[in-house]
Amino acid sequence: MELFSSIEMKDHEQITFFQDKLTGLKTIIGVHSTVLGPALGGCRMWTYENEAEALKDVLRLSRGMTYKAALAGLNLGGGKAVILANSQTEKTSELLKSFGRAVEALSGRYITAEDVGMSVEDIDTIRSQTAYAVGGSNEGGSGDPSVMTAYGVFQGMKACVKHLNLKNDLSELTVAVQGVGHVGYHLCSYLHAAGCNILVADIYPENTKRVQKEFGVKVLDAKEIHRVHCDIFAPCALGSGLNSTTIPELNCKIVAGSANNQLATEADGQRLMGRNIAYAPDYVINAGGLINVAAELDGYDQGKVMKKVAQIEETVAKVLNLGQKKNIPPQEAADELVESILAQKRGRYLEFPHPQKMKNLK
């Protein structure tokens, strides 16, 4: 069995397996990189088909966090944790505390946060055992990240619109938002204020009703939204929505949304480019939530967070320009920028946050 040399594992710094028979905890914590700082990333509680799938997920997600943090200009590395359990039936306070002790054992190399299957209350429980957790309800906590994620997406859209020389702002443009949950809702609010024509779809009618009532949006069928004629298509639902079936059906000039892992395969980046659609790479445009939660480490200040999130406009512009210059898809251009940031910092001595600094946040 190959371990260090296996394809997925070869560029990770550390992968730690923790098991606690008493509480039923089985967790894998992946630290992909600490080149830029301690590895921050959420903890996902999920029932995987098998343990190999859980490992694959944590490797993929932790690597993604390195890239997201680097392009967001944060002094943070990339990490992620998975807990192999059903969040509805197997989550107990003892299990979460056990996870907290596992995080504490890594002495700040990994800082945890909320992800799928976890809540703010769960982070509070984890924080009873470790200082290395952000996104709880404690004083100095950063609150719901989706507002800042949406704000970042809105900024990134402006960069795409300017890149194509469509306009200097978003007013009167037609934006189709796929998924109006947490991020989609706040995005509609920003688009509404900017004077856009907004089209939306969601599989839950109560979500579309809310944005219809508050922002006067037009509601479409969830199966149709990606096909509609619009300026910007904003995927804000699940991943892999851009694939060999949907890309030929798109009727937009720009794809810019919050969903993670929007491209089903690398070839889909080429497909979008072939259709002359400007694509804002997901991990670049959706970094607002990470910037928001990371701000807790320096003492949360909403004004400063908004300024940093607004820089997503500049970063998306840089990525699109580099892609155009090199005639490569924007997500490849983004990856190149990350690699150059990491290459400059590799090999320097890294100081992890002192536990006392983290504890002061409690």
Ligand code: NAD
């Ligand atoms: P959410 O679950 O609150 O919202 C997703 C919405 O998409 C839901 O309302 C759901 O009903 C809808 N949906 C699901 N399948 C759909 C389909 N086929 N067609 C139309 N709508 C569909 O999640 P969220 O927090 O708003 O996040 C949205 C996306 O952005 C996710 O991919 C998430 O990983 C990503 N993201 C979120 C944040 C954040 O701060 N919340 C940060 C970065 C990335």
